[in-house]
Amino acid sequence: MITQNDTTPIFLQIKRWIEDHILRDEWSADTQLPSVRELAAEFGVNPNTVARTYERLTLDGTVRSARGIGFFVGENAKEAIVSRRREEFVAHTLPSFVEQMKLLNIEPEEIINAYNNHKDENWK
Amino acid sequence: MITQNDTTPIFLQIKRWIEDHILRDEWSADTQLPSVRELAAEFGVNPNTVARTYERLTLDGTVRSARGIGFFVGENAKEAIVSRRREEFVAHTLPSFVEQMKLLNIEPEEIINAYNNHKDENWK
Amino acid sequence: MITQNDTTPIFLQIKRWIEDHILRDEWSADTQLPSVRELAAEFGVNPNTVARTYERLTLDGTVRSARGIGFFVGENAKEAIVSRRREEFVAHTLPSFVEQMKLLNIEPEEIINAYNNHKDENWK
Amino acid sequence: MITQNDTTPIFLQIKRWIEDHILRDEWSADTQLPSVRELAAEFGVNPNTVARTYERLTLDGTVRSARGIGFFVGENAKEAIVSRRREEFVAHTLPSFVEQMKLLNIEPEEIINAYNNHKDENWK
DNA sequence: GTGGTCTAGACCACA
DNA sequence: GTGGTCTAGACCACC
Numbered sequence: 333m334i335t336q337n338d339t340t341p342i343f344l345q346i347k348r349w350i351e352d353h354i355l356r357d358e359w360s361a362d363t364q365l366p367s368v369r370e371l372a373a374e375f376g377v378n379p380n381t382v383a384r385t386y387e388r389l390t391l392d393g394t395v396r397s398a399r400g401i402g403f404f405v406g407e408n409a410k411e412a413i414v415s416r417r418r419e420e421f422v423a424h425t426l427p428s429f430v431e432q433m434k435l436l437n438i439e440p441e442e443i444i445n446a447y448n449n450h451k452d453e454n455w456k
Numbered sequence: 457m458i459t460q461n462d463t464t465p466i467f468l469q470i471k472r473w474i475e476d477h478i479l480r481d482e483w484s485a486d487t488q489l490p491s492v493r494e495l496a497a498e499f500g501v502n503p504n505t506v507a508r509t510y511e512r513l514t515l516d517g518t519v520r521s522a523r524g525i526g527f528f529v530g531e532n533a534k535e536a537i538v539s540r541r542r543e544e545f546v547a548h549t550l551p552s553f554v555e556q557m558k559l560l561n562i563e564p565e566e567i568i569n570a571y572n573n574h575k576d577e578n579w580k
Numbered sequence: 581m582i583t584q585n586d587t588t589p590i591f592l593q594i595k596r597w598i599e600d601h602i603l604r605d606e607w608s609a610d611t612q613l614p615s616v617r618e619l620a621a622e623f624g625v626n627p628n629t630v631a632r633t634y635e636r637l638t639l640d641g642t643v644r645s646a647r648g649i650g651f652f653v654g655e656n657a658k659e660a661i662v663s664r665r666r667e668e669f670v671a672h673t674l675p676s677f678v679e680q681m682k683l684l685n686i687e688p689e690e691i692i693n694a695y696n697n698h699k700d701e702n703w704k
Numbered sequence: 705m706i707t708q709n710d711t712t713p714i715f716l717q718i719k720r721w722i723e724d725h726i727l728r729d730e731w732s733a734d735t736q737l738p739s740v741r742e743l744a745a746e747f748g749v750n751p752n753t754v755a756r757t758y759e760r761l762t763l764d765g766t767v768r769s770a771r772g773i774g775f776f777v778g779e780n781a782k783e784a785i786v787s788r789r790r791e792e793f794v795a796h797t798l799p800s801f802v803e804q805m806k807l808l809n810i811e812p813e814e815i816i817n818a819y820n821n822h823k824d825e826n827w828k
Numbered sequence: 829g830t831g832g833t834c835t836a837g838a839c840c841a842c843a
Numbered sequence: 844g845t846g847g848t849c850t851a852g853a854c855c856a857c858c
Contacts, residue, residue: 336771355559430570434574502851525829525858681819739844752834758846773846
């Protein structure tokens, strides 16, 4: 799911990928995260890029680093992510989404359908 | 509506702004569009930036240029825009939107509400 | 056959259109050419644009103007056009044409066929 | 081969120059292309001009860009270029070429000769 | 007046 | 180092 074709920076794609894991409760507080080298190999990107992801996550408080050991999920990581994303959602995502619906004459039913048919797939 | 705060490039914001006008039937086929210098002044950006917008629209076929005269809305511009945007919508926007809803536990009702409350406002 | 879609200037398209008539012996020396207004109406362009065409043709010697009367085909117009065009042909058109053939793996037969099938059509 | 004398814009000359390399199999899929600054220096033009070339090639799908890394030849670049050029060839180049031949009384033999004498020369 | 191209130089984010 | 965007200003051809 990490791709160069997307215009969003790779390190942000990885950041979101990690956050998504946390949101799905696959990684909970104090869970040790994959090492920089590991992830870099898995995604086929430069280790610096992954390091940058962790740096940002650390600034967020989403993650905390233990020198010489690795990175761990922070205490209230999930709650923080949810609140940040919700804010983003209501402020930008939802309005622009509705705007698109209106412009393209898309009925709410389509959205409901997509919602009901959603399966947890495309998961690297 | 054009802002430096948004991370999307100015020339693409303007492109979208023009396309939206066409989608709303404010500008139909063969309508002459504002000149490069005019728009540049209106948005307070460099003429080159607007020129770049029009260049892209021309490559799209959304717009056609007449040297020494100006730009005009292309023949099937609206249909082309709708089909392009719909494709983008079902391929990316909608899936990632639903994904967000699931991750953030947002119920479809919220979307319906937003949809119903939508007014055509803040329209330059 | 005069179109805004072509990237070549309109006045040059018209110039070529007139020269082609001469090459086909439809207009010979001393034939009076259509007036500026006439052509402008026929092509749906600004009279200035046609005027510019005649101005160039006059500089060429292809055409001579009689004040208050109109424009007439010059004495050795046809020969001059042919020589100019031939020069252009061997210097640029032919080489780049052959280059394209090589790059696209197009065999000479295709050209011969096109040549033999050519009818004098698409003539405004 | 890139010259200011030609009336075609520099950035399009460079585009063609790159496409020609691909057609000649000198650069195949996934080959990394010269950087913007490199080409700009080589041709003695402004980096923006080369950037514009690459922008077009990217829109084409001929090339794909990786931020911070460089540009790479796209997957079916060669095939796409060939088909685009062939289309252009049969739709415009060939008809207008034959038209010229007729108008200037040029015999097919001349073309065959030029074709046979063609050497892959002046190739940067 | 219009669009089209090019230069010079700046700043940014990314790897 | 790489690409991407933007500005400022110039020059040109066209209508």
